[in-house]
Amino acid sequence: MRVTEVALATSVPPVLRRTGPGGAEAGRDWLAACMASWPAPGWRVLTLNPPEEAPALPPGIEPAPAAPGVAAAYGRPGAWIADALAAACATGAPVVGLVNADILFDLDAGRRAALLDRARGGIVACNRMDVLHASQAEGPFYRYGYDLMLMPRGVAAGLDLTGFAFGVPWWDYWILLDAVLQGVPVAVVQCAGLRHLAHREAWSEPARRRALAVLVGHLAPRRAALGALGLDPVAEAAVDLLMAATPHLGEAYGVEEMMSVAGTRFGMEVVRILERDAWRLA
Amino acid sequence: MTAPWTRRIVVDLLHPVDGSGWHEAELLPGTVGFRWSGPGRLSTLRAPAPPGAGRAEALLVLQPGEAPPDIAVFLNGRPVAAAPRRLGAFGVLDIAWDAAAMAGGTLAEFWFQPARMIQLPAPGQRMRSVGFRLSTLTIEATEDGPEAGSEAAALLLGRRLLAERLPVATGRARLVLSRDGAEMHLEGARLGPTALPRLTVALGGLDDALEVALAPPGGAALRVTLRGGGGLALPGGLSPRDAVLLLRLLAALPEAFGRGVDAAEGALPEVAADWRRRLGALSAAAGVALAVALSDGPDPLAGDPGLGFGWPA
DSSP: OOOEEEEEEEOOOSSSOOOHHHHHHHHHHHHHHHHSSOOOOTTTEEEEEOOTTTOOOOTTTEEEOOOHHHHHHSSOOOOHHHHHHHHHHTTOOEEEEEEEETEEOOOOHHHHHHHHHHHHHSEEEEEEEEESTOOOOOOOEEEOOOOEEEEEEEHHHHHOOOTOOOSSHHHHHHHHHHHHHTTOOOEEEEEEEEEEEEEOOOOOOHHHHHHHHHHHHHHHHHHHHGGGOOOOOHHHHHHHHHHHGGGGGTTSTHHHHHHHHHHHHHHHHHHHHGGGGEEEEE | OOOEEEEEEEEETSOOSEEESBOEEEEETTTEEEEEEOOSOOOOEEEEEESSEEEEEHHHHHHTTTTOOOEEEEEEEEEEEEEEEEETEEEEEEEEEEEHTTOOOSSEEEEEEESSEEEEEOSSSSSSOOEEEEEEEEEOOOOOOOOOOOOEEEEHHHHHHHEEEEEEEOOOOEEEEESSSSSEEEEEETTTEEEEEEEEEEOOTOOOOOOEEETTSSSSSEEEEEESSEEEEETTTTOOHHHHHHHHHHHHHHHHHHHHHOOOSSSHHHHHHHHHHHHHHHHHHHHHHHHHHHHSSSSOOOOOOOOOOOOOO
C-alpha cells in the first residue's frame, strides 16, 4: 500500500453555482471536475461537512464530520479551518494542506512532486488562475488569495486558526502571517495547473468583517513582532486602527467602513510581504 | 530545488513605486489595483532584476473590448521586445531581453512610452492626461532572450512625432462583405488633425488590382490603387504631410479589418480571408511607400501642423 504523502482537507459544498459560457449553469460540472482532479497516488483528500450539507462525493474523497458553529458565526453552514487542518494532520501524512472546493487541479506527477518537495521545507501558498470555462488553459492569476496551501505537518500543528471558516476570507492571510511571524518559510506560487472558474465574490461584507475581527484578535498579542516584517507606515497605522476599532464593531458610526478600508489596506501589505518569495511552477 | 521553479519578482503598482510618470494608485472591485501612466508620455519604473537575460509581464487593466495599447518599452536605456496580448479581462505586455541589456547589474530601469495619451477625469477631480493602466510588473530570469535594440532617442522622438504631428486612427470598424467588394465603415477615424466621425472605405477591383475609395459621408472619395506588380498609386494633389497620413492609414487597415471581422456575425470566412489578404498586400505597399517618403521625401512636418487634412473638393 502506498504511503500517504499529502493529506488535503476541504469543505465540498452540496451545491455550487457558477456561470459558464453563454450564461449556462456550470457549477455542478465544475465541482465534479474539481473533486475528480484532487486525488492522486500518495495524495489523500478529506472533506468536512456538517450533517445538513451531505454533498455527493466521488470515490477518493473521504467525508468527515464538521463541528457546529459556522452557520451561527458567519450566516451559512460550513466547516472550521482549524478542524480541517487537524483532520489532515491526523492522517499522519508528512505534508498537509487546505484547498478551496472550487479549485480544479491540472497537476501532473511532476507538478505534484515539485509542490510536495517544496512543501517539505515550508508553506507553499498558491494563487489561483481565473478562467471563464473548463477548457481555458491560460488566464490571469488572482494575487490576493491563496486557494491551495501545503505545509509540513509540524508547521500545521503550530498554527492557531480558531474562528476561521471555509468560504469566508482572511484565514489564508492569517495562516501565512502566523507562519512568517514564526519564521517559517512561505513561498507564494503561481501555477497554471490550479484553475478557478471566475465568479463574483460570494461572501458577505458582514462575514468578511467578522473574519477580519478574528484575524485582528489573533494578531493583537503579536503586534510588536509585526515590526520585524518591514510593513510600510500606512500599513502599520492600518493595523493599529484595526486593533482600536475591532472591539467597537457595530457600536459607533464609521467603524465598519474604517475596518473594511483598513483591512483591505493591511491585506495588500501582507500580499506585498509574502511576494518577497514568489515563484512560478511550470 | 527541482527544475520547474522560476523565481518571480513582483512590482505591484498599488504600492509606492520607484520611478516617475505615474498617477495615484487606484483599486477596482475584486482587488485589482493599478496606476495610470501620465501625465507625461514617458513613465519609468525601477525594480530589482536578475543580472542576465530575462522576461517580464506587464499586466494591464483594460476596459471591456479594449485592445491592448501600443507601448514601446526600454530597459536600461535600450529598446526591448514588447508584445501585447489579451488575457481574460486584462492585457499583458510580454517583455524580453538578453543578458547584455542588464550589463551584469541587478537593478532594471524600465521606460514605458504609450503611443497614445488621452484626457480623463481623475476620480471626482480634474481632467488629467493618461496613457495606460499598469497593475503589476513581474520579472523572471531566462536562459536567453532577444537582443535589445539601440537608438532609443530616435525611437522615443519618432513615436512622439508620429503621435503628436502625424496621428492616424482607424477607430471602430463595421464590415459589409461580398465576393465582389467590401465596405469598411469606420467610426472615430483620424487623419492628422482632422477627425472623421464616419469614413467609408470601399474595396473593389479584380484579383490583380485593388481599388480603394475612402470617403466621408457626402464627400468626395480619395482613390488609391494597388496594381498586381505592387505599384501603389495615391491620388494626386496631396501635400507631403497628407500623403504620409494617408499611407499610415492604409497601413493600419488590415488591423481594423480584423477587428471588424471579430465583431461581425455571419461573415463569410473565405470572403473575409480573401479581402484581408488583399488588404495585407496594400498595407505592405503602403509601408514601403511610407518608408521612402519619410526617408527621402519632402519634410512631412513642414507647414502648419493645425491645418486640416486636404480632402479633395
